[in-house]
Amino acid sequence: MGxxxxxxxxYYVNDAPHVGHAYTTVNADAIARWHRLCGEEVFFLxxxxxxxxxxxxxxxxxxMAPLAWADRTSARFKAAWSGLDIAYDDxxxxxxxxxxxxxxxxxQRVYDNGYIEKGLYQGLYCxxxxxxYTEEQLIGGNCPVxxxxxxxxEEENYFFRLDAFADRLLEWYEEHPEAVRPATKRxxxxxxxxxxxxxxxxxxxxxxxGVPVPWDDAHVFYVWYDALINYATAIGYGSDEERxxxxxxxxxxxxxxxxxxxxxxxxxxxxxxxxxxxxxxxxVHGWLLFGGEKLSKxxxxxxxxxxxxxxxxxxxPDVLTDDFGVDAIRYHLLRAPxxxxxxxxxxxxxxxxxxxxxxxxGNLVARVATVVGSKCGGIGPAPDPxxxxxxxxxxxxxxxxxxxxxxxxxxxxxxTWRLIGGANSLLESSEPWKMEPGPEVDAVLGxxxxxxxxxALLASPAMPATCAEIWRRIGMAGTPEDRRVPDxxxxxxxxxxxxxxxxxxxxxxxxx
RNA sequence: GGCGGCGUAGCUCAGUUGGUCAGAGCACACGGCUCAUAAUCGUGGGGUCGCGGGUUCGAGUCCCGCCGCCGCUACCA
Numbered sequence: 001m002g003x004x005x006x007x008x009x010x011y012y013v014n015d016a017p018h019v020g021h022a023y024t025t026v027n028a029d030a031i032a033r034w035h036r037l038c039g040e041e042v043f044f045l046x047x048x049x050x051x052x053x054x055x056x057x058x059x060x061x062x063x064m065a066p067l068a069w070a071d072r073t074s075a076r077f078k079a080a081w082s083g084l085d086i087a088y089d090d091x092x093x094x095x096x097x098x099x100x101x102x103x104x105x106x107x108q109r110v111y112d113n114g115y116i117e118k119g120l121y122q123g124l125y126c127x128x129x130x131x132x133y134t135e136e137q138l139i140g141g142n143c144p145v146x147x148x149x150x151x152x153x154e155e156e157n158y159f160f161r162l163d164a165f166a167d168r169l170l171e172w173y174e175e176h177p178e179a180v181r182p183a184t185k186r187x188x189x190x191x192x193x194x195x196x197x198x199x200x201x202x203x204x205x206x207x208x209x210g211v212p213v214p215w216d217d218a219h220v221f222y223v224w225y226d227a228l229i230n231y232a233t234a235i236g237y238g239s240d241e242e243r244x245x246x247x248x249x250x251x252x253x254x255x256x257x258x259x260x261x262x263x264x265x266x267x268x269x270x271x272x273x274x275x276x277x278x279x280x281x282x283x284v285h286g287w288l289l290f291g292g293e294k295l296s297k298x299x300x301x302x303x304x305x306x307x308x309x310x311x312x313x314x315x316x317p318d319v320l321t322d323d324f325g326v327d328a329i330r331y332h333l334l335r336a337p338x339x340x341x342x343x344x345x346x347x348x349x350x351x352x353x354x355x356x357x358x359x360x361x362g363n364l365v366a367r368v369a370t371v372v373g374s375k376c377g378g379i380g381p382a383p384d385p386x387x388x389x390x391x392x393x394x395x396x397x398x399x400x401x402x403x404x405x406x407x408x409x410x411x412x413x414x415x416t417w418r419l420i421g422g423a424n425s426l427l428e429s430s431e432p433w434k435m436e437p438g439p440e441v442d443a444v445l446g447x448x449x450x451x452x453x454x455x456a457l458l459a460s461p462a463m464p465a466t467c468a469e470i471w472r473r474i475g476m477a478g479t480p481e482d483r484r485v486p487d488x489x490x491x492x493x494x495x496x497x498x499x500x501x502x503x504x505x506x507x508x509x510x511x512x
Numbered sequence: 513g514g515c516g517g518c519g520u521a522g523c524u525c526a527g528u529u530g531g532u533c534a535g536a537g538c539a540c541a542c543g544g545c546u547c548a549u550a551a552u553c554g555u556g557g558g559g560u561c562g563c564g565g566g567u568u569c570g571a572g573u574c575c576c577g578c579c580g581c582c583g584c585u586a587c588c589a
Contacts, residue, residue: 367548433547
């Protein structure tokens with residue numbers, strides 16, 4: 001049996017969960033669900049990143065201990081994922097003891113291997129921020145946050161010798177052309193490496209909200225440095241080597257383009273430095289963008305809790321799921337091409353909802369149930385082995401599987417929807433509602449039901465609840481998740497003789 | 513400034529190594545149907561593929577320049 005390990009980035013607890021987070025997480029969830037459907041042993045990891053100066057500051061501002069503050073925001077992420085029907089296998093928090101142990105073990109190894117050295121970190125420092133800035137970040141030579149003058153400071157830090165890995169990284173990219181996808185993102189990472197790498201300061205003494213450095217207790221690790229290691233922590237790095245070896249390095253990291261450098265340059269180098277293989281698969285997705293045009297006040301009110309200028313990070317997932325339903329939002333997020341940026345708008349959601357969900361899928365379910373009710377006494381007949389839909393279903397099954405496998409849910413769903421179109425078309429050309437009950441009617445309606453069964457199976461990673469409901473309405477026992485692709489997605493799996501029920505519209509058409 | 517990406521029908525997007533590559537879906541128009549959530553099915557209009565050059569028998573597809581967006585530029589989740 002195959003194994004499939006997929007991760008999202010761990011989300012920083014200073015942010016509230018927003019649609020950008022949901023985009024990554026829903027995609028990872030759907031892909032994980034697909035692999036479970038394929039019968040693989042799946043480990044889907046997400047979580048929260050809870051260290052660093054910003055968390056400590058925010059906690060102080062709220063008069064809370066850092067951990068209490070982190071508890072609160074971490075819980076909001078869990079709630080958001082629950083609201084989006086995310087079936088993760090593990091939710092890691094970087095404040096957990098297991099993570100501290102793994103980080104210390106990992107970085108001690110790097111230290112012992114000679115890739116961490118003490119050095120002087122110099123920069124422009126704002127005392128009130130307790131943070132360094134580059135000259136470009138300053139506004140009029142002053143701190144961008146406080147507007148006050150910054151001072152030149154230096155502190156003794158430990159540095160990771162990233163610069164020592166340039167050649168090995170280039171070699172690794174050469175030997176693993178598919179490791180970073182899509183190719184455009186791979187090129188960006190390569191460009192960064194070829195541009196020259198410097199050593200990285202990885203510890204702090206100015207603040208203490210972090211993982212203690214095992215060989216020098218005056219320091220804690222810089223937040224990014226501990227964060228990346230979560231992927232190793234969760235599969236037993238440093239505590240259960242057997243388990244770790246089972247899942248590593250054939251991981252699939254899904255991440256947004258803004259953190260490409262950390263994942264595609266730092267992280268592989270860190271792994272090399274610690275003496276483990278770099279992650280085998282890094283898939284970098286683009287952003288959802290608001291086109292910057294025609295954002296009506298209505299839309300603003302609907303999407304954002306409060307915003308003058310609406311950004312994707314202002315939109316909370318629950319605002320959307322309350323409005324459209326969980327599966328509709330999951331579906332919409334999954335129809336955005338994953339590797340590149342794509343437009344995101346309220347009107348776009350409405351349009352897709354009406355076209356794909358209400359008109360095509362929802363209406364097909366309704367019309368089939370009604371005609372089965374009137375012409376077959378509500379008992380679904382068996383499909384016709386020679387139905388024209390059989391060939392479409394074959395094609396769609398193969399295409400959808402290939403698309404899910406290459407992290408292209410939008411293509412997988414596009415293919416799946418062709419079977420819906422085929423079924424609507426077959427009904428139109430056969431007109432079973434005009435025919436007398438008999439074998440001919442049975443063949444058409446049985447085939448339509450079979451199409452719905454296959455669609456419910458293939459689309460279940462995207463819309464688990466809706467597909468389970470379709471499954472139930474056509475009389476199937478259990479849920480699509482109990483089945484396996486590709487075998488159960490082959491034409492002829494609908495047994496016939498099952499009670500078909502009508503039910504309310506799955507996706508009531510929107511009039512806005 | 514440097515590095516990288518993008519600019520294809522009204523909208524959202526496809527278009528490997530240059531030769532049915534001018535496409536899909538939505539929207540729109542017309543026709544059919546009425547089982548269905550005024551749904552569905554069929555047909556059609558519509559783009560000098562950002563602009564200007566160049567290479568080539570032939571270029572959205574390669575090269576140069578320009579215009580317009582955008583990301584990264586190192587310790588920012």
